Amino acid sequence: MTVKIINPLPKVHVAVGVIIDRDNRILISKRHNHLHMGGRWEFPGGKLDDEEDVQGALARELLEELSIEVRASAPLIVVEHDYGEKVVLLDVWWVHDFAGEPHGAEGQEVRWVSVEELGDYQFPDANTPIVEAVRKALS
């Protein structure tokens, strides 16, 4: 009998924030060209550090990337997507209260868009269910 050992792809756990303002506009940011999915628009966030929980990573990433402090968040959706070279587990949270004025603290472009305008932007393939969930919640 032969036993085949299959190395599972690394699974990258990512905390993602769908930041929403009082007018139901959503904040999106453009990924730098050199990054995975470079040039596409995303919901801000990033990978969990070792021993960090999702909420901790969400707060840290939004502070680093946008200079805002998360005050209130609520779960929106969890998406697992296989990119071939890696699998991402996107843990997506609404962020409906925050302190500070978000800006591209890492030089990235950021925009506030309406739910109708989301379709005008190209997101990574993993984001299709996220955009659908946002549309459903806000329509």
Ligand SMILES: Nc1nc2c([nH]c(=O)n2[C@@H]2O[C@H](COP(=O)(O)OP(=O)(O)OP(=O)(O)O)[C@@H](O)[C@H]2O)c(=O)[nH]1
């Ligand atoms: N932040 C974010 N990452 C996403 C989204 N959709 C998606 O597929 N990803 C993928 O999730 C992975 C991790 O996200 P990231 O690159 O923001 O991680 P990070 O901020 O920790 O980056 P770093 O490695 O430069 O420190 C990337 O492979 C990215 O392509 C999204 O909407 N937002």
Ligand SMILES: [Mg+2]
């Ligand atoms: Mg990031």
